[in-house]
Amino acid sequence: xxxxxxxxxxxxxxxxxxxxxxxxxxxxxxxxxxxxxxxxxxxxxxxxxxxxxxxxxxxxxxxxxxxxxxxxxxxxxxxxxxxxxxxxxxxxxxxxxxxxxxxxxxxxxxxxxxxxxxxxxxxxxxxxxxxxxxxxxxxxxxxxxxxxxxxxxxxxxxxxxxxxxxxxxxxxxxxxxxxxxxxxxxxxxxxxxxxxxxxxxxxxxxxxxxxxxxxxxxxxxxxxxxxxxxxxxxxxxxxxxxxxxxxxxxxxxxxxxxxxxxxxxxxxxxxxxxxxxxxxxxxxxxxxxxxxxxxxxxxxxxxxxxxxxxxxxxxxxxxxxxxxxxxxxxxx
Numbered sequence: 001x002x003x004x005x006x007x008x009x010x011x012x013x014x015x016x017x018x019x020x021x022x023x024x025x026x027x028x029x030x031x032x033x034x035x036x037x038x039x040x041x042x043x044x045x046x047x048x049x050x051x052x053x054x055x056x057x058x059x060x061x062x063x064x065x066x067x068x069x070x071x072x073x074x075x076x077x078x079x080x081x082x083x084x085x086x087x088x089x090x091x092x093x094x095x096x097x098x099x100x101x102x103x104x105x106x107x108x109x110x111x112x113x114x115x116x117x118x119x120x121x122x123x124x125x126x127x128x129x130x131x132x133x134x135x136x137x138x139x140x141x142x143x144x145x146x147x148x149x150x151x152x153x154x155x156x157x158x159x160x161x162x163x164x165x166x167x168x169x170x171x172x173x174x175x176x177x178x179x180x181x182x183x184x185x186x187x188x189x190x191x192x193x194x195x196x197x198x199x200x201x202x203x204x205x206x207x208x209x210x211x212x213x214x215x216x217x218x219x220x221x222x223x224x225x226x227x228x229x230x231x232x233x234x235x236x237x238x239x240x241x242x243x244x245x246x247x248x249x250x251x252x253x254x255x256x257x258x259x260x261x262x263x264x265x266x267x268x269x270x271x272x273x274x275x276x277x278x279x280x281x282x283x284x285x286x287x288x289x290x291x292x293x294x295x296x297x298x299x300x301x302x303x304x305x306x307x308x309x310x311x312x313x314x315x316x317x318x319x320x321x322x323x324x325x326x327x328x329x330x331x332x
Contacts, residue, residue: 008036008305012100015041015075017066017090018082019053022104025290027081027131028057030297036305037297043069066090070097077304079131080104084190085183088113091128095120102129102300106194106325107318109185111332114322118315127304129311130318132198133296134267139286143256143265143273144203151277152258158204158239160196160254160267163247164188170220170245179221186214186329187223188245196254196267198321200239202312204256206320208234212328218246229328 014031016023019042031039041061044050054062063069070078070093077100080090087108094101101121107114107130121128134140147155169176177183184190201207212229216222227243252266261277272285289295302309326332 010305011036011038012076012301012304013038013040013074014077014079015039015043015069015072016079016081017043017069018080018104019044019050020081023053023081027079027104027133027291027293027297029291030294031079032057032059033291033294034297034301036301040074041069041072067093070094070099076100077102083177083183084109085177088117091117092120095124095126095128098124098126100127100304102131103318104131105198105318105321106130106190107315107322109183109190111319111322111326114315114319118319121315128315129300130313130315131293131296132195132313132318132321133293134195134199135202135312135317136295136299137288137292138295139265139273139284139288140199140203142284142286143263146263146275146282147203147256151260151275151280152256152262153260153277155204155237155256155258157257158200158237158254159257160200160239160241161251162192162196162242162253162267163244163249163251165248165250166218166220166225166246170218173220176221179223179225181222181224184223185331186227186325187221187225189214189224189227189243189329190325192268193227193241193243194321194325196241197324198313198317199267200233201317201320201324204237204239205233205235207231207239207324210324210327212330214329217244220246224329227328231324231328 043063047064050062078094079102081104179187210231214224214227217226225245229241231239252269256263265273272283275282299311303311
């Protein structure tokens with residue numbers, strides 16, 4: 001990427017559908033701060049909250065209807081930051097309006113809906129991105145650098161264990177869209193495991209087959225809360241994962257095993273990444289940016305404005321992540 005370019009030949013003007021928590025710090029500010037992009041409008045159904053967001057972030061327009069934002073002639077591109085059950089409806093409208101789109105992850109709640117979005121944007125030849133921003137973070141690019149340098153030899157296996165206790169919200173049984181099976185069939189698996197599985201496709205090549213088991217062990221909400229899976233990548237690397245959202249402690253541990261060493265890191269926890277091998281031993285801590293989606297957004301700018309970069313997180317790559325998740329959940 002080339003984030004230090006001082007002049008641009010064109011400016012892409014963005015609108016955001018769904019200016020909720022994820023857009024406050026993680027993703028919204030980069031659309032304002034990235035040279036070549038401008039955030040001109042936001043939308044939220046609650047007018048008071050939409051107006052408040054626009055005022056606090058110095059966004060000149062706000063809407064309460066997504067169609068009004070999508071059809072705003074000033075807007076060239078739309079970032080969809082709503083819960084995944086609405087992604088398909090909004091994305092297809094954006095495509096029909098002929099506008100660039102970035103969708104929060106996962107692309108949708110299932111592979112078939114994601115496929116419909118992907119095919120529409122491909123047929124119309126409109127750029128489509130999905131906010132699997134870990135593909136662009138420096139800490140994971142360091143892991144890829146170590147892998148590409150063959151520091152751990154031939155890669156054999158990847159293992160990920162993620163556990164966390166039930167939250168107070170979970171225990172209260174109050175409504176949470178993230179654990180509503182109608183919106184997120186896999187619950188926190190959809191929200192969290194998708195990040196790691198997509199990252200593994202990026203680091204090791206695409207997963208070609210996957211199987212899994214899931215259960216609702218706590219009966220605190222309608223979605224499943226316990227998952228285990230095994231998979232194999234196209235290049236023969238095997239993988240395994242366990243995700244449990246009712247365990248006693250927080251654990252986020254990934255190990256990539258090679259013929260001459262291993263690499264250890266966390267998908268979510270900001271811990272050091274550790275290389276242990278016959279040729280090199282290194283422990284590195286790379287802090288995430290304040291606005292964690294900044295490298296992801298800059299990458300879109302570099303592809304769309306400067307034409308000097310191919311973004312790693314597209315509709316095609318995100319579609320494959322949905323396929324893997326549906327395979328693990330037994331839906332394909």
